[in-house]
Amino acid sequence: DMKVTQMPRYLIKRMGENVLLECGQDMSHETMYWYRQDPGLGLQLIYISYDVDSNSEGDIPKGYRVSRKKREHFSLILDSAKTNQTSVYFCASRVRGYEQYFGPGTRLTVL
Amino acid sequence: GDSVTQTEGLVTLTEGLPVMLNCTYQTIYSNPFLFWYVHYLNESPRLLLKSSTDNKRTEHQGFHATLHKSSSSFHLQKSSAQLSDSALYYCALSNTGNYKYVFGAGTRLKVIA
Numbered sequence: 346d347m348k349v350t351q352m353p354r355y356l357i358k359r360m361g362e363n364v365l366l367e368c369g370q371d372m373s374h375e376t377m378y379w380y381r382q383d384p385g386l387g388l389q390l391i392y393i394s395y396d397v398d399s400n401s402e403g404d405i406p407k408g409y410r411v412s413r414k415k416r417e418h419f420s421l422i423l424d425s426a427k428t429n430q431t432s433v434y435f436c437a438s439r440v441r442g443y444e445q446y447f448g449p450g451t452r453l454t455v456l
Numbered sequence: 457g458d459s460v461t462q463t464e465g466l467v468t469l470t471e472g473l474p475v476m477l478n479c480t481y482q483t484i485y486s487n488p489f490l491f492w493y494v495h496y497l498n499e500s501p502r503l504l505l506k507s508s509t510d511n512k513r514t515e516h517q518g519f520h521a522t523l524h525k526s527s528s529s530f531h532l533q534k535s536s537a538q539l540s541d542s543a544l545y546y547c548a549l550s551n552t553g554n555y556k557y558v559f560g561a562g563t564r565l566k567v568i569a
Contacts, residue, residue, distance in 0.1 A: 349500070376555050385465065387546060388501070388559040395555065403556070435501065443489050443550055445557065447500040 347372050349448035351436050357454045364423035366451050368436030374446075376439040377419040379403075379411060381432040382450070388435065394419055426455045458483045460549050462560035469567050475519075475534040477563045479547030482528065488551050490523055490530035493559075495544040504545070505532070537567045 350369045358364050368377065375396045380388040380403075390403030392411040400411050408430060412420045423430055433452050437445040459482045469475060481490065490507040507523040507530055508514045514521055519534045530547060547560040 378557075380559075385561055387462075387561040388548075390556060390558075393555060404558075439555065443491070443506065444503045445493075447502065449500050 347440070347446050349436055349438055349446050351434075351448035351451050353451060354449065355452050357456065358426050359456050360428055361425050362455075364426045364430075364453065364455075366421040366423075366434055366436075366453070368419045368421070368448055369417055370419075370438040370446070371417065372438060372440070372446070373416060374438035374440060375416065377413065378437040378439070378445065379409070379419070379421045380435045380437065381405070382435060383432050391421065391434075426453075428455050431455045458488075458549055458551070458558045460547050460558050460560035462545075462547055462563045464563045465561070466564045466566065469537045469565070471539055471567055471569055472536050475532070475537045475541065475565065477532040477545055477547075477565065479521075479530045479532065479560060480528050481530065481547075481549045481558075483549060483551060485551040485554075486525075488549055490521075491548040491550070491557075492519070492521060492530075492532050493546040493548060495546065495562075497543070501544075501546065537565075539567050539569065541565060542567045 352367045377394045379391040394400045394413045410422045436448040461480045492505040493501045494504045495501040510525045549558045
């Protein structure tokens, strides 16, 4: 059973604090993604990782950075979080044939 | 760049009526892959359908869609809506050799009794 995990599931931070969102997958998928989901905007790609230390900006990378030191882990970092980064964040990994498997999401609130 | 348009933000249907959610796309590439993902409340988004070849229908779990390159469309259909179909539906686009996906804004389907 293919599985993508995300931690934490809920997070409340104050503006200016640093945020670390973690994603894991047990399928040895090479490609992983971070998206944010906002009403009316859909899923927007923040970063894509093709493998360990091989990351590329997505469509909305400003204010975010990522780290992938092991194939099974992909982290999203917000240095000095802003209120407009309040959102639901989804991690996904890609299987051959283009299907993506999504994690359960992290609901981040920045006050 | 590539784009996906879902014109309806919310579709409300009575149970038993047919479902049609619109999806159109723009891309410069000639062989795009189109997808429908479904996101039920408190679950992860998951793949519902993936496009096949041009003008060929693809089906899964009672839903179907046909890629029409001539009109750049991949509309999602179902003959009879069920209460359990209530969810957020995303249309997405990817191209051969490109690992990126472009998602539409999503259509929330609400099925009422």
